[in-house]
Amino acid sequence: MKRLILVSVVLLLLLSALAGCARKKEQATPLPAGALPADAMAIAQERGLTPDDIAAALKTYMPSGKWDEYYLFSSGGHSGNLIVIGVPSMRILKNIAVFTPEAWQGYGYGDKATEEILDAGNVGDVKIRMGDSHHPALSETNGDYDGQWVFINDKANARVAVIDLRDFRTKQIVKDPNIISNHGSTFVTPNTEYVIQGTQYATPLGWDYAPLSEYKEKYRGVITLWKFDREKGRIVPEESFSIEVPPYWQDLCDAGKLASDGWAFCNSFNTELFTGGNMQGNPQFESGVSQRDMDYLHIFNWRKAAEVVAAGKYEVINGMRVIRLPTAAAEGILFFAPEPKSPHGVDVTPDGQYVVVSGKLDPHVTVYSMAKIEKAIADRNWTLDDYGVPVLNYDAVMHVQVELGLGPLHTQFDGQGYAYTSLFLDSAIARWKLGGDDPAAWTLVEKTPVHYNVGHIAAAEGDTVNPDGKYLVALNKWAVDRFLPVGPLLPQNLQLLDISGSPVKLIYDMPMGIGEPHYAQMIKADKLKPLNVYPQVGWDAIEWKPSPYATKKGEERIERNGNHVTIYSTSIRSHITPDRVELKKGDHVTWHITNVETAHDAVHGFQLGGQNISLSIEPGATVTFEFVASQDGTYAYYCTEFCSALHLEMMGYMLVEP
Ligand code: CUK
Ligand code: CUA
Numbered sequence: 001m002k003r004l005i006l007v008s009v010v011l012l013l014l015l016s017a018l019a020g021c022a023r024k025k026e027q028a029t030p031l032p033a034g035a036l037p038a039d040a041m042a043i044a045q046e047r048g049l050t051p052d053d054i055a056a057a058l059k060t061y062m063p064s065g066k067w068d069e070y071y072l073f074s075s076g077g078h079s080g081n082l083i084v085i086g087v088p089s090m091r092i093l094k095n096i097a098v099f100t101p102e103a104w105q106g107y108g109y110g111d112k113a114t115e116e117i118l119d120a121g122n123v124g125d126v127k128i129r130m131g132d133s134h135h136p137a138l139s140e141t142n143g144d145y146d147g148q149w150v151f152i153n154d155k156a157n158a159r160v161a162v163i164d165l166r167d168f169r170t171k172q173i174v175k176d177p178n179i180i181s182n183h184g185s186t187f188v189t190p191n192t193e194y195v196i197q198g199t200q201y202a203t204p205l206g207w208d209y210a211p212l213s214e215y216k217e218k219y220r221g222v223i224t225l226w227k228f229d230r231e232k233g234r235i236v237p238e239e240s241f242s243i244e245v246p247p248y249w250q251d252l253c254d255a256g257k258l259a260s261d262g263w264a265f266c267n268s269f270n271t272e273l274f275t276g277g278n279m280q281g282n283p284q285f286e287s288g289v290s291q292r293d294m295d296y297l298h299i300f301n302w303r304k305a306a307e308v309v310a311a312g313k314y315e316v317i318n319g320m321r322v323i324r325l326p327t328a329a330a331e332g333i334l335f336f337a338p339e340p341k342s343p344h345g346v347d348v349t350p351d352g353q354y355v356v357v358s359g360k361l362d363p364h365v366t367v368y369s370m371a372k373i374e375k376a377i378a379d380r381n382w383t384l385d386d387y388g389v390p391v392l393n394y395d396a397v398m399h400v401q402v403e404l405g406l407g408p409l410h411t412q413f414d415g416q417g418y419a420y421t422s423l424f425l426d427s428a429i430a431r432w433k434l435g436g437d438d439p440a441a442w443t444l445v446e447k448t449p450v451h452y453n454v455g456h457i458a459a460a461e462g463d464t465v466n467p468d469g470k471y472l473v474a475l476n477k478w479a480v481d482r483f484l485p486v487g488p489l490l491p492q493n494l495q496l497l498d499i500s501g502s503p504v505k506l507i508y509d510m511p512m513g514i515g516e517p518h519y520a521q522m523i524k525a526d527k528l529k530p531l532n533v534y535p536q537v538g539w540d541a542i543e544w545k546p547s548p549y550a551t552k553k554g555e556e557r558i559e560r561n562g563n564h565v566t567i568y569s570t571s572i573r574s575h576i577t578p579d580r581v582e583l584k585k586g587d588h589v590t591w592h593i594t595n596v597e598t599a600h601d602a603v604h605g606f607q608l609g610g611q612n613i614s615l616s617i618e619p620g621a622t623v624t625f626e627f628v629a630s631q632d633g634t635y636a637y638y639c640t641e642f643c644s645a646l647h648l649e650m651m652g653y654m655l656v657e658p
Contacts, residue, residue: 099131
């Protein structure tokens with residue numbers, strides 16, 4: 001009970017810290033005379049800019065036509081998408097539709113291929129058209145981003161999506177058949193062999209019904225290793241597998257690399273096995289799951305797990321191969337290490353030697369040594385938890401704790417031996433030194449205020465074996481007073497920090513009026529080679545091959561077979577052919593449109609009023625949609641991209657005869 005009261009007090013403190021998050025206006029230092037050419041000086045003086053403001057402007061201003069140095073791929077949170085931003089200018093370049101339909105990209109508004117992608121993520125017979133995207137993961141080769149693919153999870157429905165960076169389009173959504181929410185997702189193994197995904201809220205496998213009184217016996221989590229086939233550019237569910245884990249509410253995960261290659265790590269935060277009941281006289285969830293001093297860092301050997309699956313030691317549950325919990329414990333696949341309660345982020349250092357765990361309720365980060373973990377495993381220096389999983393001796397595996405400040409959440413790295421940790425309650429970024437063998441050498445260096453209540457941070461290639469340093473983006477949860485007011489729902493505030501020197505400098509505020517970003521990853525722009533137009537006219541962008549429905553100019557036609565009508569169309573500046581389509585009420589229509597253009601940016605859109613159809617037909621692409629002409633009448637369809645001076649004329653009539 002005492003502990004519960006303590007927890008409630010801590011939580012109250014958290015809340016008051018949130019409400020009062022520091023909002024001091026910095027004092028402006030005047031610009032020394034002669035610091036700038038006279039005309040620039042006049043602007044700076046008129047706008048009241050400080051030398052720091054001017055330096056920040058010079059670092060982030062991107063002259064017209066110049067390209068940014070990095071791409072930032074930011075989750076769009078509950079907007080269910082993935083947002084592409086240029087760094088350092090912080091200009092939004094694209095909002096890639098992933099889990100949510102998006103009309104401009106023609107995603108989920110008739111385009112058959114995109115409807116099929118979305119439908120693959122349906123839950124039973126419920127069409128899911130939303131998502132809570134959290135963690136993008138760029139594909140890696142030898143632990144470094146390779147710029148080919150990016151993956152992202154949907155926490156709300158336990159799904160993972162594959163996005164192709166040749167054309168920045170979503171190509172696949174997979175649904176985990178055994179869990180209903182994920183969070184430790186997505187993280188790739190160093191050569192993108194697997195995309196890692198962990199459960200968040202435990203349920204019986206397959207989210208079958210079982211009363212909460214049977215939580216301990218029946219509820220479970222899984223860690224799923226989705227096999228990625230680079231050749232096909234697809235996750236292959238038949239080659240994927242899950243590892244059953246106790247219902248401890250797994251949180252974030254990270255893959256090992258170099259010294260920890262073959263391993264992966266996930267936090268957990270409900271080893272209490274608490275199940276709520278705030279109307280039945282039980283404590284609130286936030287107290288109930290925070291009673292024990294320690295939760296468990298999950299340490300698992302995915303390479304060994306793959307061998308165990310190959311040896312046939314699994315059960316197929318709802319179509320997925322699952323290594324059951326006793327097998328995982330017995331085969332040396334799964335270990336726990338105690339970690340200070342209610343941890344959030346877990347991040348592996350660039351050399352793979354250390355695992356950094358941040359606890360929301362602990363001002364320290366706790367650093368584990370991979371060498372010590374391996375030694376403790378070899379020495380069998382463990383006790384068993386209630387499920388028979390070895391719990392390694394904390395003192396044997398914990399390397400050092402570094403006190404950083406209030407509410408540490410997530411950690412990134414630069415190439416200079418520094419780590420950066422977001423401090424949610426302090427609204428600051430801590431820069432601290434990775435010390436190596438000597439625990440005394442791990443020290444806090446400086447703290448930089450951000451605005452406000454920072455969640456994830458993303459440094460340039462900051463979670464790879466080879467971080468770039470240079471820039472760091474703070475993805476802040478609260479914006480409060482930073483921007484012009486827009487009503488009670490405020491934009492997200494992404495802040496850019498220059499981490500190339502000391503002290504760290506805040507150089508840009510970027511309001512983003514889309515969803516809530518969680519994690520983001522930043523990749524050097526020259527690693528990406530997106531194409532300008534599809535490889536040939538009549539291209540199927542999802543299957544990545546010529547479309548069987550490609551239509552050449554002059555070969556447009558309408559074919560009727562009973563009440564099935566098939567239309568083969570083309571679009572080119574400034575007409576759609578055919579521009580007259582005559583149907584009968586009840587006709588089943590299959591309509592293919594090929595954009596026969598090969599010019600860069602010569603995109604034609606297509607919207608058909610009254611039918612909920614919106615397509616994007618990019619240069620060279622063939623797109624198909626189907627509908628039933630269930631209502632007679634006269635309809636207009638037209639191009640939605642202002643593609644030429646005669647764009648408004650790019651239309652057609654569809655007549656549906658009663
Ligand atoms: S979580 Cu959102 S701030 Cu989903 Cu990675 Cu930590
Ligand atoms: Cu094509 Cu407007």
